[in-house]
Amino acid sequence: MSGQDTVTIRDVSKAFGRGEAAVHVLRDVSVDIARQEFFTLLGPSGCGKTTLLRLIAGFETADSGTIRIEGQDVTHAPSFRRPVNTVFQNYALFPHLTVEQNVAFSLEEQRLPREQIRQRVGEALEMVRMQSFARRRPSDLSGGQQQRVALARALAPRPKLLLLDEPLSALDLKLRKEMQIELKQLQAEAGITFLFVTHDQEEALALSDRVAVMQGGRILQMGPPREIYDAPTHRFVADFIGDINLLEGEALGGGGVRVVGGLTAPALASKPGRVTLAIRPERARLVAAGAGELEATLVHSAFLGTATLHKLQLAGGGDFLIRQSDPAEAAPEKGSRVGVALPADALQVLQE
Template structure:
């Protein structure tokens, strides 16, 4: 990533609230680069530091240590109104006595923009969020999803270099939230503005993002595309937080690491697997591996299998079926198979099964 491609650069940022023994470290030496024209998501559980980082970029708080740059300019201690950054919060903070158009144009008017410019920008924003027909409706007379669109239009109207979104979909119902995920991605692509989105919802992150930063306890654990984060988690927390995962203990086969970032692992069953190691990791004697339920498969009779057990329960989800298997050596394993109209159910609870782990299905995790 070249300097000219970077919108936001965070370097060694620490944020501490309080002093002494009662001090709380919300962020601990966080560094990350966010590209221009990127939909970048900060993902993690409540209290992980994602909103704190967003507030530091917005200027609502200042870092205890470290540096934040916007297109090469140090903005670490710049007042919020002096930053070309806008924020959309969980509560949309619209003016209920104003119309949709007046809400969208309010910020531009406060900047003393020419009236013709305000009128043209408002019209463009109304088209962008597809609300031309509601321009003269008061915002207390429209739905929650429509209010969300107005808040987005108001934030986009001054064409900021970066738009920060702090869990703006959390108040919407499931179907509307799904629709707005698509809309947000469309808006980002059409405007070319860098979006930094905060959420604890893994599905939102995987659906909308160009890249995702998974956070926990004030640190960024992994940054990558949604596919990289899902298929190749490097930390146990990342693997466990993103989707469903099976964890299996394994041992490194002595003196058989090939020195090229791969190794052979031996499961408790004696079955051996060749798998890649996380970048820079030298395999310890004992490791934990992750296997996604949909990456495993039932072995046919006589086919080599990594695991064996008995089907304990079967859960039908419409699009797929989850098979919960009690393993012979102890523990449980979940296997997921996609359903099709013509597929016949060939398994039942109580049936003995063997499970194979295809090449590439096993991911070694850092401790």
């Protein structure tokens, strides 16, 4: 383990049930999470991300493998002996307690001196900008304010690691966007390692230092958000993160990939055989018919304010999207023949 890691997970597996009825939720997962890192587990429902979080928290026990936090093996340690706190999706605030009493609860359980509790509660509420709401009860607060209180309660004991299980999913879109910015700022101010679980791709890209994309109980790809977005290594990752065009093709021995229509795209595959080409809509270019690697018909154009999205029907079959960044640029007429240019540096080869 690196001296800079808060969490080190090695070959962790977890199944629910026994024998043929067993459901294998995690399969030999290994990951390192650095100190003060904002690390996100991203994936669809049932991929294993929440189970992994619960194993780190101590709410579940791994069937095999090891979990270390700050160098200490906590694989079989109870949750109260781990330097970890969790913010849940439903916040789990005590309705009969005031805001400051909610934040103080875990500190009182630790039997800290009263003055120290008062100081930590004040610092935590100041960090989330909720000092003026200290005497209110949760029922008097909005969803965003309740979320801030839940964060303050989790931060007050000064954990080494804060686990966040889809804490923004209950908020409306506008408030969720606002809280994303605040959450990132809060993590930087607190200097605590955050492990965030979400199924929202945009949320993961906006908040994280690194993202681990999970599917079927495994981590398929892990890296900085831009790397995950620009250079997916697996078809599922490419398709799951944002809009993507996927083209089936045949990698040629001399370089290039033959795609629909018999044309050759300027992409390099590691070996000959069936591959999938991936390209983001904003990286492909709309050109005159005959001037690109693909031929298509314009089906529909949608003005999005900051861009125009074109939906095309490829000559060899299948849909294709192009996001034109200059919305002022005139779009071809619906039904017209167009070409699609595929820049070599924008193409990602996904070997099957």
